[in-house]
Each structure stands twice: as C-alpha cells, then as structure tokens.
Amino acid sequence: MSPVDETPNPAPAEKPRHKPSRGPRVAMPEREPKARATVFDEVGYGYTSEMALEEAMRCLQCKNPTCQEGCPVNIEIRDFIGAIIDGDYRSGVEIIKRRNALPAVCGRVCPQESQCEAACILAKKGDPVAIGRLERFLGDSDLACELDRRCVPAKAEPSGFRCAVVGSGPAGLACAGELAQLGHDVTIFESLHAPGGVLSYGIPEFRLPADVLSAEIETLSALGVKIVTNTVVGALVTVEELLSEEGFDAVFIGSGAGLPVFLGVPGENLNGVFSANEFLTRVNLMRAYEFPTADTPIWRGRKVAVVGGGNVAMDSARTALRLGAEEVFLVYRRTQDEMPARKEEVHHAEEEGVEFKMLCSPQEITGRDGFVTGIVATRMELAEPDESGRRAPVCVMGSEFTIECDTVISAVGTRANPLLRKAAPDLELSKRGYIVADEEGATNLPGVFAGGDIVTGAATVILAMGAGKKAAQAMDAWLRADRS
Amino acid sequence: MFPIVHKRQLSDSVFEMGVEAPKIAAKARAGQFLMVRTDEYGERIPLTFSDWSAEEGWIRFIFMRVGKTTHQLSHFEVGESLADVVGPLGVPTHTENAGRVAVVGGGVGVAVAYPVARALAEAGAQVTAIIGARNKALLILEDELRALPLERLIIVTDDGSAGIKGLVTHPLKELCEAGELDAAFAVGPAIMMKFCAATTREFSVPTTVSLNPIMVDGTGMCGACRVSVNGETKFGCVDGPDFDGHAVDFEELMSRQRIYTDLEREADADYSQGCQCHL
Numbered sequence: 107m108s109p110v111d112e113t114p115n116p117a118p119a120e121k122p123r124h125k126p127s128r129g130p131r132v133a134m135p136e137r138e139p140k141a142r143a144t145v146f147d148e149v150g151y152g153y154t155s156e157m158a159l160e161e162a163m164r165c166l167q168c169k170n171p172t173c174q175e176g177c178p179v180n181i182e183i184r185d186f187i188g189a190i191i192d193g194d195y196r197s198g199v200e201i202i203k204r205r206n207a208l209p210a211v212c213g214r215v216c217p218q219e220s221q222c223e224a225a226c227i228l229a230k231k232g233d234p235v236a237i238g239r240l241e242r243f244l245g246d247s248d249l250a251c252e253l254d255r256r257c258v259p260a261k262a263e264p265s266g267f268r269c270a271v272v273g274s275g276p277a278g279l280a281c282a283g284e285l286a287q288l289g290h291d292v293t294i295f296e297s298l299h300a301p302g303g304v305l306s307y308g309i310p311e312f313r314l315p316a317d318v319l320s321a322e323i324e325t326l327s328a329l330g331v332k333i334v335t336n337t338v339v340g341a342l343v344t345v346e347e348l349l350s351e352e353g354f355d356a357v358f359i360g361s362g363a364g365l366p367v368f369l370g371v372p373g374e375n376l377n378g379v380f381s382a383n384e385f386l387t388r389v390n391l392m393r394a395y396e397f398p399t400a401d402t403p404i405w406r407g408r409k410v411a412v413v414g415g416g417n418v419a420m421d422s423a424r425t426a427l428r429l430g431a432e433e434v435f436l437v438y439r440r441t442q443d444e445m446p447a448r449k450e451e452v453h454h455a456e457e458e459g460v461e462f463k464m465l466c467s468p469q470e471i472t473g474r475d476g477f478v479t480g481i482v483a484t485r486m487e488l489a490e491p492d493e494s495g496r497r498a499p500v501c502v503m504g505s506e507f508t509i510e511c512d513t514v515i516s517a518v519g520t521r522a523n524p525l526l527r528k529a530a531p532d533l534e535l536s537k538r539g540y541i542v543a544d545e546e547g548a549t550n551l552p553g554v555f556a557g558g559d560i561v562t563g564a565a566t567v568i569l570a571m572g573a574g575k576k577a578a579q580a581m582d583a584w585l586r587a588d589r590s
Numbered sequence: 591m592f593p594i595v596h597k598r599q600l601s602d603s604v605f606e607m608g609v610e611a612p613k614i615a616a617k618a619r620a621g622q623f624l625m626v627r628t629d630e631y632g633e634r635i636p637l638t639f640s641d642w643s644a645e646e647g648w649i650r651f652i653f654m655r656v657g658k659t660t661h662q663l664s665h666f667e668v669g670e671s672l673a674d675v676v677g678p679l680g681v682p683t684h685t686e687n688a689g690r691v692a693v694v695g696g697g698v699g700v701a702v703a704y705p706v707a708r709a710l711a712e713a714g715a716q717v718t719a720i721i722g723a724r725n726k727a728l729l730i731l732e733d734e735l736r737a738l739p740l741e742r743l744i745i746v747t748d749d750g751s752a753g754i755k756g757l758v759t760h761p762l763k764e765l766c767e768a769g770e771l772d773a774a775f776a777v778g779p780a781i782m783m784k785f786c787a788a789t790t791r792e793f794s795v796p797t798t799v800s801l802n803p804i805m806v807d808g809t810g811m812c813g814a815c816r817v818s819v820n821g822e823t824k825f826g827c828v829d830g831p832d833f834d835g836h837a838v839d840f841e842e843l844m845s846r847q848r849i850y851t852d853l854e855r856e857a858d859a860d861y862s863q864g865c866q867c868h869l
Contacts, residue, residue: 297809299627299634299674307811336676338809342613364811368823375816375823375842377849384812392633392806398860401633401659402806403853476845523810524828 124163124191131233132161139457143427146311146395149454150214150239158243162190165235168227173237176225178572179280181205183222183237190240199248199257202241206571207259207283208276208322210249211305213242214314216568217448249321258328262289267585270295270354272339272529275303276567277360277558279326281574281581285358286329288582293354295337300391303362305567307391308383310421312428313451316390340529345554356553356581359529359541360574363520363559369413373471374516378405378478382414382422382517389425404429407513411435411481412460413468414517415445420452422515423460434460435509439467439486439499463509467499471514481509520564530554538563547577548584555581591671595648600730603655604698605664606640612647614677620709621683621702621800621832624651625808627674628666633659636805638777638831639678640701640731649677652701652730658857679808680831683798688715689772690741692765694758694786695721696778697728702800703777704731704738710775711739718742718770720761722778726752758782759789766793773797776835780844787835797835801826803846818842 135151136142142149153161171184182201189198202209218238226234248257267290271278274296282292300306302319327333339345339361348354366381368374385404388394394404410426412419415438426434436455438445441464445452456462466483473479485505488497522539534542534550540561547555557573559565596608614624623638637651655664666672683706691710695703700721707719717740723729725747735743744761745753754761758778765771766789776786777800790797803815803826815826818839824830 297676298807299676307807336674338676338679341677341679341809342617364809365825365828366811366813368813368816375818375846377846381813384806384814387806387812393631396631397853398658398857400631401662401857403633403850403857405849476842476848525810 123167123188126166127160127163129160129164131164131236132157132239134236134239139454139459142312143424143458144430146428148315149312152246153239153243158190158240159193161236162187162240164228165191166227172225172227173222173235176222177205178221178568179205179575181222181241186244187235187237187240190244195244195247196257198244200259202244203257203259205575207280207326208245208571209241210245210318210322211314212568212571213238213240213245214318215305215309217566219449221568245322246318248325249318253324253328256325256328258325259283259287261287261329264291265289265585267291267355268293268353269581269585270348270352270357272345272357272359273297273303273361273558273560274301274323274333275360275362275558275570276305277362277560277570277574278303278358279323279574280571281358281360281557281578282331283326283329284575284578285581286326286331288578290582290585292330293332293334295339295343296333296335297338298391299335301333301335307387308418308421310386310390310425312424313421338525340525340527344528345530345533345551349553356555356585358547358574358577358581359526359549359554359556359560360558360570361523361526361529361560363540363564364523365521366516367519367521368516369468369471369518371468371470373473373478376471376473376478377476378407378473378512379471379514379516380405382412382418382515383520385422385515386418386425389429395429405513406430407511409433409435409511410513410515411437411509411511412515412517413437414519415440415447416517416519417447417451419517420447420455420460422517423455424458426513426515427458427460431513435463435511436460437463437466437468437481437483437509439465440488440497441465444496465499466507467501468514469506472508478512478514480511481514482506483509520559522560526560545576546580547573548580553584591673592675593671594666594668596650597666597668600652601728604652604728604730605655606650606652606701607663607666608641608648608650609672609675610647611649611675614675615642615647615649616644618642618644618649618678619682620685620705622678622680623808623831624649624675624677625679625805626651626663626672628659628662629673632662632673634674634806634808635659636679636802636808636827638702638800639705641705649675652698654698657854658861661858661861676808680827681829683709683775683800683832685709685713685715688713690716690770691718692762692771692774693717693719694762694774694776694778695719696758696776696782697723698730699778699782699800700730703775704734706775706777706800707735707740708738716741718744718765720744720746720758722746722748722758722782723752724748757785759785762786763789766790766795771795774835775800780840780847783835783838784840787838787840791836798832799835799838800831801833801838801843802831803843804849817846
C-alpha cells in the first residue's frame with residue numbers, strides 16, 4: 107500500500123496524481139451463469155485490490171468532475187477514486203460516507219449506468235469508469251474490518267433533540283444516519299422483524315447478501331442510531347403520539363410504497379399467482395429457500411411467468427430459477443429497450459436462462475381446480491411515444507395466444523399502503539395516496555417530514571436515500587430554528 | 591423478545607397463551623390480530639387476540655396445534671420468550687349500534703367470538719352467542735362467555751356431548767326466523783362461515799365474517815391474504831379481517847387456504863420426528 111494520505115478531505119489534485127491508463131474497463135469476476143442460476147450466492151465477486159487500482163487508473167481525475175453531478179447524493183467520486191489510486195482506502199471510504207452511509211449496498215444496487223457512470227467523460231467515447239464497482243470495493247474493504255475499526259462518520263455535538271424515523275428502508279436509513287451525524291438522538295421504527303425494508307425483503311441474496319446489509323446497518327448503530335423492530339406506525343403508535351407521548355421533536359416518514367398491484371385480469375386470485383413482494387419476501391426475508399429448515403414455505407413452480415420489466419421482475423425471475431424452475435418467462439408489454447430494469451440485471455437474467463416474451467400483455471390467467479394452468483396474452487405493438495416519452499403498447503387484434511405455466515408473478519408495481527392514513531390522519535396525501543412533501547421533505551404537518559417511495563411512488567434505492575438525506579438536513583434546520 | 595406470562599391447555603390440541611406486550615395491549619381492540627414468530631427460522635403466523643389487559647400489559651391468543659409453527663408454539667412455556675409479536679393489526683370489529691346480534695363462533699374461532707361478544711355487549715348490543723365444536727372436549731371459553739352480560743349463550747356440538755346436537759347454523763336460523771336479529775357475526779372455519787352467511791342471507795340479516803387467509807407480513811405488503819369481496823380483490827390484513835359475509839367468495843378463500851397444505855404437512859412431520867413429544 108502506498109503512503110497514507112493524511113488529510114481527511116484531499117484537495118482536488120493540482121496536477122494529475124497519475125497518468126491515466128487507456129486500458130479497457132476492468133471486468134468484475136462473476137459466478138458462471140449456469141452454476142449461479144441454482145444457488146443464492148452473490149453473482150459478482152467484487153474487485154481485488156489489483157483490479158480496483160487498474161480500474162481507478164482509468165479515471166481522468168477531471169478538474170470539473172461531471173460524475174459527481176450524476177450522483178443523486180452528490181458523492182465526491184473523483185476524490186474517492188483518487189484515494190484508491192493512492193492506496194488509501196480508509197480515506198476513500200470516509201469520502202463516500204460523508205455523502206452516503208451505505209456504500210457496500212449502493213455499490214451493488216445503484217443504477218450507475220444511468221447516473222454517475224453516464225456522466226463520466228469517458229462514456230462519451232467508450233466505457234465509463236466502473237464507479238459502482240469501485241464504490242463497492244471501498245464499501246467492502248470497510249466492512250471487512252472489525253466493527254470498532256470501521257469508518258464511522260464523525261458526529262456533531264449532541265443537539266438534545268430526538269428524532270423518530272418511520273421505516274428502515276433506504277430512505278429511513280439514510281435519514282437516520284444523517285440525523286445522527288448532525289447530533290440528534292435517532293430511533294428508527296420498523297414494522298417487520300428485521301431492518302432494511304426493501305433491501306431486506308425485496309432485493310435477493312444473490313444481488314445483495316444479507317450479511318453485507320446487516321454489517322452496514324451495524325455501522326449505523328455504531329453511530330448511535332437505535333432500531334426498534336415489530337412496530338407498525340399506524341397500528342401500535344401514531345405519528346401524533348410519537349410527537350406528544352413519546353417525546354420526539356420531529357418525525358421522518360419513509361415507509362415505502364408497499365402495497366402490491368395485481369394485474370387486474372380474471373384469475374388473479376388463483377393459487378400460483380403471487381405478487382413479487384410476496385414471492386421475494388418469502389425467499390429473502392423469511393429464507394423460504396431453506397424450507398423446511400426455515401418454517402416459511404414457498405411455491406416452487408416448474409414453469410414460471412413473471413409479468414413486468416423492472417428490477418423487481420428480474421429479481422423474481424432469477425429467484426424462480428434458483429428455486430428450481432425448468433422454465434422462466436418474462437412477460438412484458440413493451441420491448442427490451444423500454445424495460446426500466448438495469449441493463450446489467452437484464453443481461454444477467456438472460457445469461458441465466460430467463461426467456462423474454464416481449465410485446466405481450468396478459469388478458470387472463472387460466473386455472474384448473476383453483477390452480478394456475480397458463481396465461482392468455484395478446485401480442486402488442488408500439489405506438490408513437492406518449493407524453494412520458496415512452497412508446498405506448500397497443501393490442502394487436504385477434505392475436506391471443508397461451509403461455510403454459512403453473513406460476514404467475516406479478517411485478518407490475520406497488521402503491522401506497524392504507525395504514526398511512528391511520529398513522530397520521532391529518533397528513534396531506536395525493537390522489538394516489540402518497541404523501542405530499544416539498545423538495546426538502548416537509549409535509550403539511552409541523553415537524554413531520556417524508557421521503558422515498560411514499561412520496562414519489564416506486565423508484566430506486568439511491569433516490570430514496572437522497573430524499574432521506576435531504577429531509578434530514580431540513581429537519582435539522584427546522585429543529586434548530588428559533589420558533590419562540 | 592416477548593416473555594410468555596400465561597399458558598393454558600384448553601383441549602387436546604388447543605392452547606391459550608399470554609405474552610407481555612404493554613404497548614400492544616394498550617391499543618388492542620376486538621377483532622384485531624397479531625403476527626407471531628417463534629424464533630429466527632420461524633414463520634410469521636396471524637393469530638387473533640382472544641383477550642388483553644391494558645392495565646396489566648398483557649395480550650392473549652388461542653391457537654390450535656395444526657402445523658409446525660403451532661406445534662412449536664405449544665412447546666413454549668411461561669418464562670420463555672417469543673421472538674416477535676406484531677400488532678394490533680387489521681380493522682377492529684364494528685360494535686356501535688349493533689342492536690340484537692348473534693355472535694357465532696366455531697371451533698378455535700370461539701377465541702375471536704369471545705372478545706367480539708364482549709365488546710358488543712359493552713357497546714350496548716343484545717348479544718346471543720352461539721358456540722360450536724365437534725364435541726364437548728373441544729369446546730373452549732364456555733365459562734368466560736357465561737360471565738359476560740349476554741342475552742343467551744347457545745352451545746352446539748356435532749355429537750351432542752354438550753348443548754344441542756347439530757350445527758351452529760340451526761340456532762342461527764331459528765333466531766332469523768323469529769325475527770330476533772338485526773345483525774350477525776361469524777368466525778370459525780371458512781366452511782362454517784360460508785353456511786352462516788348463507789343462512790342469514792335468506793333473511794337479509796347483515797352478517798360480518800372474520801376471515802383467516804394465509805398471510806406473510808400482515809401489514810399490506812405481500813397480498814397473500816387477498817380475498818374476493820363483491821368481485822373485488824381485498825387484502826385480509828389491511829382491509830379486513832372483517833368483511834360482509836354475503837359478499838365474500840368463500841370457495842376461493844377455501845381454495846387459497848389449501849395452497850401450502852402438502853408443504854405444511856411435510857414440515858410438521860419433519861419437526862415431529864425430531865421432537866421428543868409423544869402425541
């Protein structure tokens with residue numbers, strides 16, 4: 107390792123700290139598609155130090171780093187890559203953690219290709235720097251240390267204020283981490299028995315190992331964040347009670363958009379039809395793939411049709427393969443180009459043997475004796491782009507055909523959970539049941555802030571984290587403001 | 591962790607268990623339910639409150655030993671703790687201005703009928719409780735129900751070993767015929783609720799049923815508990831568990847309850863083989 111950079115916040119290099127390499131983007135080693143499609147072990151192994159250095163050397167260390175602008179939480183990307191070049195991983199981790207409490211998580215699940223990496227200068231002519239893989243490398247190097255040696259961000263003087271955070275998903279964790287750093291006493295309330303929200307129940311082990319998540323959460327606890335599980339805000343306690351009886355000074359709601367949407371076609375309640383949420387929760391949170399060692403059963407279909415084109419659909423399809431399905435179809439109304447899923451996930455799914463059935467839309471789920479036997483679908487074609495810029499799919503008349511399957515997984519989105527109304531009856535909600543909040547997360551109720559999917563509808567982990575962080579700063583300002 | 595403070599065996603396979611949970615006890619209302627998980631590898635199972643005390647900070651539930659989780663649960667003793675207890679979940683049973691009500695409980699469903707009958711009576715309703723079981727040995731909470739200010743308590747057993755011989759629908763029908771009912775509430779096996787609803791439909795007596803679909807999280811996140819009510823998909827956990835009995839698709843409910851029967855049997859057999867108890 108080269109000499110350690112003593113400054114915690116290295117100033118941008120006056121002259122290049124290295125001669126950028128012109129080598130190709132360094133591939134991250136992965137499990138073979140055939141081998142990995144039957145196990146829940148993580149697909150990517152991560153960079154070794156040598157690979158990380160080789161990739162970091164590709165970075166131009168731009169004077170005006172555009173990559174940083176592409177990051178929803180504004181991580182000083184150039185500088186953490188510089189720290190890798192210097193061999194100073196510790197500084198690298200510190201640089202990331204100033205903006206993002208969960209680097210090992212984000213390095214794995216962020217859609218870098220449409221954010222920081224898309225903004226990388228190198229992307230104009232070729233492959234951008236693999237920023238996500240480098241972030242993961244630093245995050246993992248931190249987690250490889252014992253807890254007391256890990257990078258725990260510095261904390262401001264105790265403010266004397268107590269903050270409650272509802273939900274321990276990406277928005278809640280980011281908000282809680284930021285609030286704790288700002289000196290507040292933070293308690294997260296989680297409805298399930300384990301923290302992490304969608305990171306824990308939704309994203310599969312082969313993309314985000316549970317150990318990585320729990321280690322990152324452990325680091326947050328070291329920062330002083332308390333997590334109380336088994337607490338459904340709206341059932342056990344209301345937001346109003348948190349602010350009065352429970353003595354909190356401010357509340358952040360990051361409860362997520364939990365309620366699954368079904369297809370709305372005949373047959374959706376047949377046995378063998380699941381929401382992606384149920385399917386993934388059974389496998390990830392409840393570890394049903396270890397049944398009967400784990401008590402929660404899971405339906406293991408032979409022929410599985412997953413409906414949808416997002417990351418959740420990819421996760422469901424790849425999970426079904428790992429549970430032993432002979433055939434897994436991905437049924438999507440548009441084409442592969444319009445899929446909202448990360449390209450990398452689409453590629454992984456294809457590699458593992460998921461069969462893509464594009465431009466088809468389920469009209470009915472057929473069954474026998476209460477169990478699914480297939481999907482009747484129609485062929486679609488794409489019309490001109492609509493106001494969202496996406497080309498709307500339209501039915502091709504008389505093109506009905508049948509997809510034989512014994513399992514249908516609906517991964518077509520989620521909506522707001524009605525428990526929210528019970529949690530805070532006076533909170534202003536949109537027509538679709540989401541919380542109305544301003545840019546900084548402030549709601550119509552004083553001291554109540556919100557962010558993540560419960561404000562925007564289903565989005566990405568990093569956007570939720572960005573919203574949680576921003577709201578934490580607004581909460582801090584609100585708490586410290588003189589209201590006498 | 592939730593310490594177990596009470597355990598009582600009510601019949602061969604039915605147990606009452608109480609845990610210390612002051613916050614839940616302070617909020618619990620009749621008709622609501624809990625999600626319970628025994629340990630790290632445990633399944634989350636929904637169990638309806640049978641009783642609670644806000645003053646003393648405990649809640650109780652009653653379960654029948656039918657699968658691995660309830661089997662394991664039956665081995666827990668006072669002084670041990672359950673890993674997770676979440677609640678109170680679901681919409682409480684509507685008890686205001688109910689008038690003359692029949693509360694029908696079948697089998698282990700009596701555990702729900704009891705607090706509902708109590709809440710209705712406290713809200714000023716004239717309550718006739720009808721409780722049924724296969725035989726006298728399986729009858730639960732008879733003494734507790736007798737202690738409530740009810741109009742009547744009617745006991746029915748399949749074999750006549752206690753009360754009237756027959757099905758709970760017989761006295762229910764008589765009450766309907768006599769024009770003595772403004773509403774009915776039924777809880778028990780799906781097939782029983784189906785026939786209760788069919789009985790009252792003829793007489794247009796509004797009937798609430800407390801459903802027991804499969805659940806995973808119990809908070810609206812997974813949709814395993816979906817039921818068709820008037821042709822519309824509802825979630826048992828957040829929209830229910832109470833629904834209009836005349837609008838519920840009971841055939842679908844019963845079919846959906848059976849999805850994991852084979853796997854559950856496998857898990858329980860696996861567990862029983864390794865466990866020291868002799869059943």
